[in-house]
Amino acid sequence: MKRFAFAIALTWATSASAIQHYAQTVLPFGFFGSDRNSAGTIVGSFTDSSGGSMAAAFAGGSVTLLPGADFARGINDLGTMIAVTINSRDHGFIRAAGDSGWTELQYPGFPDLQVFDINNAGVVGGAARNPPVVTLSRGVGFYYQNGVFTPLPGLPGGGVFSLNDLGDATGRFLLGSAYWMYVNGVYTAFNGSNFQGFEPGQINNNQQIAGYYRNAAGQTVAAVLENGVLRDVNQRPSSAFALNDNGQVIGYDGFGLFLYDPYAGRSFTLNSWIDGAPINGVSGIYNDGTILGWRYASVPGGVESVLLTPYGRDFAPVPEPGTWSMMISGFGVIGTVMRRRAKPGAATAGATA
Secondary structure (H helix, E strand, C coil): HHHHHHHHHHHHHHCCCCCEEEEEEECCCCCEEEECCCCCCCEEEEEECCCCCEEEEEEEEEEEEEECCEEEEEEEECEEEEECCCCCCEEEEEECCCCCCHHHHEEECCCCEEEEEEEECEEEEEECCCCCCCCHEEEEEEEEEEEEEEEEEEEEHHHHHHHCCCEEEEEEEEHHHHHHEEECCEEECCCHHHHCCEEEEEEEECEEEEEEEEEECCCCEEEEEEHHHHHHEEEEEEEEECCCCCCCCCEEEEEEEEEEEEECCCEEEEEEEEECCCCCCCEEEEECCCCEEEEEEECCCCCCEEEEEEEEECCCCCCHHHHHHHHHHHHHHHHHHHHHHHHHHHHHHHHHC
């Protein structure tokens, strides 16, 4: 009974993910990971000792080379991958699970094409261009699915950089540094004056967008944009670029990489919680809490990838209002049990029975 009472009282501290330690696994020599799906397959590129690179995937402890493309950029939970090759032209490719090779995507009238993200519905986001002179009329942001290209309305010259499972997206114009979002079928340009000059990064399935804005002092502030409202995730000058569906956010500040955990209600210096050598960058943070990171190293390609796996808890989250009643009830049960244990008559009766 005593253990049960404590369990009731402490449920709030163990039912949600607070800040955790991270064990790291260094991925094979020469492999750089760019994305990971829920099955644990990681895609990216493999660089050999001569400096040549090729798209590759890591699963089951081994690397599989995927010739025909230079760099695998994304993978969804169905195992469909996207990749690019960049030489005199930009080429974008797609490869479904079970396919023996890559299929090049070709947007009519636009010889250059880049793919940036793929969602779990199989929709690909990218950008097509018509060089040599790139103007707004010579570029288009698009969705691609099952052989069909769909240009984003009101988005000439834009590129889809991040895409969620709902079809919402964020991106950047091919000219200049203007950014945009496309949420619930509505296209909004970030023109530098709205949303305090917010510049978006990744968008998650809750329509939260990681990014940053500039405050009155001209400092960048990492924030999440949700339902038209900016919410700071770091009090120091900072910027955010990645997040998962749990609302955990990754970004940079003056101390390096930071992790914002909504349950803890604050940001932490990520490298302080990693077992082993620190990392220099992050490719993504996923819904199971794992982080795909990288650091500079004396290996082909100059960087090595590491997978960070969370374990343990060190900071309990701030309990929500509904949880306080559970805690109070739990503490009441504990008090009742302790009072009963303190009564000599009750103890004697229990021993005699």
